[in-house]
Amino acid sequence: xxxxxxxxxxxxxxxxxxxxxxxxxxxxxxxxxxxxxxxxxxxxxxxxxxxxxxxxxxxxxxxxxxxxxxxxxxxxxxxxxxxxxxxxxxxxxxxxxxxxxxxxxxxxxxxxxxxxxxxxxxxxxxxxxxxxxxxxxxxxxxxxxxxxxxxxxxxxxxxxxxxxxxxxxxxxxxxxxxxxxxxxxxxxxxxxxxxxxxxxxxxxxxxxxxxxxxxxxxxxxxxxxxxxxxxxxxxxxxxxxxxxxxxxxxxxxxxxxxxxxxxxxxxxxxxxxxxxxxxxxxxxxxxxxxxxxxxxxxxxxxxxxxxxxxxxxxxxxxxxxxxxxxxxxxxxxxxxxxxxxxxxxxxxxxxxxxxxxxxxxxxxxxxxxxxxxxxxxxxxxxxxxxxxxxxxxxxxxxxxxxxxxxxxxxxxxxxxxxxxxxxxxxxxxxxxxxxxxxx
Numbered sequence: 001x002x003x004x005x006x007x008x009x010x011x012x013x014x015x016x017x018x019x020x021x022x023x024x025x026x027x028x029x030x031x032x033x034x035x036x037x038x039x040x041x042x043x044x045x046x047x048x049x050x051x052x053x054x055x056x057x058x059x060x061x062x063x064x065x066x067x068x069x070x071x072x073x074x075x076x077x078x079x080x081x082x083x084x085x086x087x088x089x090x091x092x093x094x095x096x097x098x099x100x101x102x103x104x105x106x107x108x109x110x111x112x113x114x115x116x117x118x119x120x121x122x123x124x125x126x127x128x129x130x131x132x133x134x135x136x137x138x139x140x141x142x143x144x145x146x147x148x149x150x151x152x153x154x155x156x157x158x159x160x161x162x163x164x165x166x167x168x169x170x171x172x173x174x175x176x177x178x179x180x181x182x183x184x185x186x187x188x189x190x191x192x193x194x195x196x197x198x199x200x201x202x203x204x205x206x207x208x209x210x211x212x213x214x215x216x217x218x219x220x221x222x223x224x225x226x227x228x229x230x231x232x233x234x235x236x237x238x239x240x241x242x243x244x245x246x247x248x249x250x251x252x253x254x255x256x257x258x259x260x261x262x263x264x265x266x267x268x269x270x271x272x273x274x275x276x277x278x279x280x281x282x283x284x285x286x287x288x289x290x291x292x293x294x295x296x297x298x299x300x301x302x303x304x305x306x307x308x309x310x311x312x313x314x315x316x317x318x319x320x321x322x323x324x325x326x327x328x329x330x331x332x333x334x335x336x337x338x339x340x341x342x343x344x345x346x347x348x349x350x351x352x353x354x355x356x357x358x359x360x361x362x363x364x365x366x367x368x369x370x371x372x373x374x375x376x377x378x379x380x381x382x383x384x385x386x387x388x389x390x391x392x393x394x395x396x397x398x399x400x401x402x403x404x405x406x407x408x409x410x411x412x413x414x415x416x417x418x419x420x421x422x423x424x425x426x427x428x429x430x431x432x433x434x435x436x437x438x439x
Contacts, residue, residue, distance in 0.1 A: 031067055033057040035086045043168040051166065055081070061223070065129060065251070070176060079163065080177070084170040088130060096122055114340050121348055129251050132172040136162040138217075138250040145215055150208040156201055156230060158246045177246050179226030183366035191229050192241040195367040196374070198227050201245050202367075203375040206360055207382035210353065211265040212389070214256040217247060218352045220359045222366065224249040254352045260286070262390050264350065265383040271301060271316065272380035273414065276309045287345040295335065295342055299354065302361070313421040316376050318361075373422045377415060384411045 031039075036057070040048050048055035052071040059067035066084045073079055099122050106113045128134050139159045146154040158177075166173035180187035182202070185195050202225070209216045217224075226246035234242045256264065263285040270278030283293035294305040301308055302318045309315075332339060343351060364372055388404050388411075 029085050030062045031085050036083050039083050043171040078176040080174050082172040131169045133169050135251040138253045145213040149212055156244050158244055179228040179246050181222055182225040182227050182363055183222040188227055193243045194240045198243045199364050199367045199372055200374050201243055203378045207379050211383045211386035214261040216254050218254050218356050219252045254349045256349055265386040268379050269383040272376050274309050274311045292342045295338055313418050
């Protein structure tokens with residue numbers, strides 16, 4: 001619920017965000033231990049000290065829907081127990097009514113503020129967010145997808161094991177995960193892992209989810225991503241330990257249907273390779289129309305149209321500083337009617353992709369102090385691979401195979417050229433830095 005309401009915060013004028021936050025987003029309840037005991041007894045048939053050998057009464061984390069406690073099973077296994085806040089169903093119904101009232105009232109007062117579609121989105125998402133068994137199923141499907149569809153990075157992705165016999169719709173018992181939160185750069189470095197390797201892994205993980213799996217974890221903020229060294233002990237060419245990404249909180253997933261997934265992949269391929277025709281074409285296919293494609297591209301990349309279609313290798317680079325965000329808020333105020341119309345037109349699932357992109361941008365900014373060119377190369381490669389795979393599935397003829405084979409060669413050549421250009425760019429920056437030091 002909390003996440004759904006934050007989906008478009010960075011696209012809405014600041015005064016509207018303030019109203020929404022003051023009304024409900026800043027509430028983060030903490031259940032008392034007695035309330036936690038009541039939930040556990042009702043769901044599992046016993047008190048915490050009967051079900052577990054140890055149960056910490058103080059939560060290690062609390063969010064709008066639930067809080068997490070550390071416990072130990074009778075076999076000594078350390079687990080994380082996610083307990084839904086009591087009366088959450090009633091609270092969620094009240095929150096839904098509040099959203100409906102605020103959105104409808106704002107639309108009446110400010111006709112440009114037409115976010116009434118948000119009401120339906122909250123109504124559809126609430127039951128899934130309140131059912132922790134759905135979250136457990138999402139986590140297992142996520143891991144299965146990597147094993148089946150992305151085996152080349154499957155070992156680098158981990159999802160906590162679910163204890164189904166100790167889980168219900170209101171209580172979820174999972175393997176406890178040790179690791180460093182992904183925005184803790186110093187902690188990552190102390191493990192002997194390079195932040196740039198983590199950034200590349202995050203980018204590839206979510207590119208595979210979005211463009212190939214079509215089943216996407218839509219809440220990848222820093223608290224839901226842990227990093228630990230790859231258990232196999234593998235190291236990179238510099239002798240640094242390779243990372244493993246641990247995905248937490250699988251309550252909010254979205255599925256992209258085949259056509260939406262491929263059109264979105266084609267759009268991002270066009271954005272990475274500065275293909276104005278492909279950008280316009282796929283923006284239209286996704287609902288932006290012939291009039292709002294530049295705005296859609298700008299929202300996806302946080303870049304103005306002239307930079308989006310610039311052929312330089314770093315045309316999508318953005319630092320993600322506070323000034324950049326303030327500038328985006330300013331544009332949101334200036335073009336709010338157009339943004340509101342665009343969001344009304346786009347498929348609901350794409351709106352969640354916008355927020356997912358924003359979360360990933362924030363993660364990369366924390367890891368590297370700015371966006372990474374590698375991120376866009378990964379997006380370009382994986383989105384292109386998804387399109388090629390789709391073409392092979394559509395027509396399994398020799399001509400199709402040859403066409404796709406040629407496309408693959410061209411893709412690898414373009415990516416190699418971009419890698420070389422990036423390397424030259426780094427060399428140029430290094431030389432300029434040394435020259436500046438000499439002065």
